[in-house]
Amino acid sequence: MTKLVYFAWVRERIGVGEEQIDLPETVKTGADLLSWMKTRGENYEAALAVDNAIRIAVDQEHVDHDEPIGSPREIALFPPMTGG
Template sequence: MDVLYFAWVRERIGTGHEHVEPPEAVRNVADLICWLAERSPGHAEAMREPAKLRAAIDQKFVPLDALLGNAKEVAIFPPVTGG
């Protein structure tokens, strides 16, 4: 699956996109975040506080407990504010 990172998440990881193949134990977005945190120190820093992250699966906003299913793309980003 493709994982997209935005804003300070992207800055801490050092890339805006990567292709990953998580293990079968990674079933939902929260599991994915925990698994990604183990990839590098930048990932660990970006994923340190999952409650401060938001996600979208295949361009639809989802809660962190949303199942990944056959997701092709997961986006991870900080809360979006408008004005």
Template sequence: MKLLYFAWLRTRIGRAEEEVDPPTDVANVEDLLRWLQGRGAGYAEALARPDLVRVAVNQEFAARDTPVARDDEVALFPPVTGG
């Protein structure tokens, strides 16, 4: 699974992207966020306020119960602030 991080999620986690292989019980976005929180201090800090984290699966805005699979591109970012 390809993960992308933007804005303060990128700076707190300390990387813009990575390939991960989550355990099989990571079935949806909520599971993925919980699993990521356990990957280290940067992740725990970045994901401490999950309500401020938006997720896109394959470049589509996703809900917490949106399924995620091995070959998906999943992006984590704060609410958008363009324009």
């Protein structure tokens, strides 16, 4: 099981802040993850509609969409950051 965590409007659109998910073996990269997540329901589709508006962190480090995600404990999906 992998812990998925969501922030800001991604969290609001999905409707939960975190969940435990069994990722299918076909999910190898961040892009694979987004494609698969969008098949999980309308809320996921709405939250993740625009791929390049989603940032991905694996075990609390930024990764590019084409990078392999391995078998992490935690994956985060969130919009571009607006701190500072």
